[in-house]
Each structure stands twice: as structure tokens, then as C-alpha cells.
Amino acid sequence: MTLPLLPPHPVPLCVIVLAIVAASTDLTARRIPNRLIALGLAAALAVQISLHGALAGALAWLAGAACGFALLLPFYLLRGMAAGDVKLLMTIGAWVGPALSWRIALATFLIGGVWSLAQVLLHGRFGRLLANLRQLACGWLIAPLRPPALLDTQSESVGTLPYGVAIAAGTLGMLFAAAL
Template identity: 80%
Template sequence: MLTLPPLPPHPVPLCVIVLVIVAASTDLTARRIPNRVIALGLAAALVAQIALHGPLAGALTWLAGAACGFALLLPFYLLRGMAAGDVKLLMMIGAWVGAALTWRIALATFLIGGLWSLAVVLCRGRVAKSLTNLRQLIGGLPVAPLDRPNLIDAQSESIGTIPYGVAIAAGTLGLLFATAL
């Protein structure tokens, strides 16, 4: 049986719920996650962690969670698979909930985002093009220099994008509610 880490102490879950709903709604409507939401969330998370755990333990919990969220999505940003706002959003969530829950939120997010992306590909009838792009991406990984602007050549056509902040919010809300049960 899968065991989840304990739910973070209050007011952490409520604050995270509000922040991810705001981020998801702006990503859905404007296709971006505002930096001011991320900055406010990071600052409030630091204050909350210090208040809950003391200065040193709170700052370390905040840092470990933020670093975990950042590190989990950074490779996808570097491969041009997601936007910087998505990386920063998971970093902010990590600062609130800590590294252990951030890891699980990322796994839930990958599942939700992957299924959603697959549905987009299938609904648009773009399976063959998606496989071609994937083959190109994987084929270019071992030899592609890091400063190259895109691992898929300029003639590759995008299948489409999804507002991944919504998938991150869904993964976060799902894990918070599952942990609360």
C-alpha cells in the first residue's frame, strides 16, 4: 500500500490550495503564471515555514521543498517541453509542502499532464506527427549541445500545448486531498 507523508500543518494546505487555483486560472485564461503570484507564494511560504518550524528548520524545509520542485521540472523546461512559469509554480508549491510531498505531487502531475497531452494528440489526429517529433527529440539528446535553441529542428511542427499549470494544480489538489483522508 502506498503511504503518503502527513498533511502539512495548517494553514499550509489552505494557502497552497488558493495559490494553485489562482495560478491555474491565470494559466488557463492568459497562458502564463504571473511572477508576482510565485514571488508572493515563496515569501509567504518562507514566513509560514519559519513560524511553524523555527528559523533554521523552517528555512531548510522551505529550501529543500523549493529545490525539489525546481529540480523536478527544470529538465523539461530545458528541453522546451514546458514554460518557466510551470517550473516556478512547482518550486513554490515545494516551498510550502516540503520535498517529500513535492515529489509525489510531481508524479501525480506527470500522470495528469501525460494523459491530457495524449488526449490532445488523439483528438487532433496527430499521433504520427507526435511520434516523429518524439523520435527526433530522443535521437538528438546524446549529441545535442546545451546551447542549441531547440532539440527538434525548425521544420518540426508542434502538436499543440496545454496549460500545464492546470495539471500541476490538479496534481497538487489531488495529493493534498488524498493525504487529508
């Protein structure tokens, strides 16, 4: 499997700054500000248009943003992720396009999954994790077309992570890999 080419300059630098700022605010405030997302989306649109022309740039921006949004939206709908995380990958997608967004999401899932499992094990919450997964699976078996109710009287969260950090790590990793 070959990685897509690194996006043209100044895209990688802008994405690196966006990812680091989002991760740092997610670490400190446990949220990713909408102002950062709006600024990132507007700047991505301007850069895409300047690099590819009005129509092609707007379409590249839209395709990348839609891909990033669609990749994390199901996790938000299942209450497994915050809206800021979805919007962050959408913004990164607007910068880098669908092909690299897809790979960033896969790297993010790997990093976030390992980090989550480490946190669960560190805090002794593995039994609770298995119970929650069993409840989720049973809910899908009983009513596969209805969204599962993850939070009821029998389930409790095993914890939360500032997932913007995992998104930033996945982004930086994929940008570095594409540069090689």
C-alpha cells in the same frame, strides 16, 4: 507506499488557493504571473518559519523549493514546459516540502501526460508526435551529452497546454490523498 502526512495548518489551504489562482490565470492568460510566485514564496517562508522556527523553517522552505524546481527544470531546458510551470512547482514545494513535492510532480506528470495524449489524439496530431519523439531519440543517440534541438526545420509542436492546470490538479489530488 504511504503518503507523507498532510502539512500543518494553514499550509494546505494556502497551497489550494495558490494552485487554483495559478491554474485560472494559466487558463485565461496562458501564463503564471511572477507576482503570484513571489507572493507565494514569501508567504511560504513566513509560514515555515512560524511553524518550525527560523533555521528549521528556512531549511524546510529551501528544501521544498529546490525539490520542486529540480523536478521540472529538465523539461523547461528541453523546451517542453514554460518557466512559470517550473516556478509554480517550486513555490508549491516551498509550502509542502520535498516528500510531498515529489508525489505532486508524479501526479502532475500522470495528469498532464493523459491530458496531452488526449489533446494530440483529439486534434489528429499523433503522427507528428511520433515524428518529434523519433527526432528526439535520434538526437540523443547521435550526441547524448549535447542538449537536443527539438525545434528545427523538420519538427513542429503538436500543441501546448496550460500546464499550471495539471500542476494544480496534481497538487489538489495529493493534498486530498494525504488528508485521508
